[in-house]
Amino acid sequence: MLLTRRTNVLFTEDDYLTLRYLARQNQKTIGELIRLAVTKTYTTKGRINKKVNQDLKSSLKSGWKLLINPQKPLNYKELVEHGRKY
CATH class of the missing domain: 1.10.287 (Helix Hairpins)
Structure with missing residues (x-):
């Protein structure tokens, strides 16, 4: 997947620590977790x-x-x- 857009997101300290913990547990980056969450939440069968x-x-x-x-x-x-x- 070619990543062509960049954004900044502000999190509370608790949300950030949760993401960091999940990223380490799943051996993924925080960005990968966020992209996966966006895909699962806002797409239907791979289509927006x-x-x-x-x-x-x-x-x-x-x-x-x-x-x-x-x-x-x-x-x-x-x-x-x-x-x-x-």
Whole structure:
């Protein structure tokens, strides 16, 4: 699998320690555990739910338009809150 996207995730100390423990027990990296969890949680038989995929694509397109050519000052708090929906 070719990994082409990078992201940062903030965890509570307890969640991070749990992930680190599970990673050591399963001889995997924390990243592998997270990718596996995302695959199990958000895909159906290896395919991403089409509606979720369309919603994400439209959100990204509208978000990029705002970042490239903002009509008004950007409300970063609103952007972060919108991102938390997914």
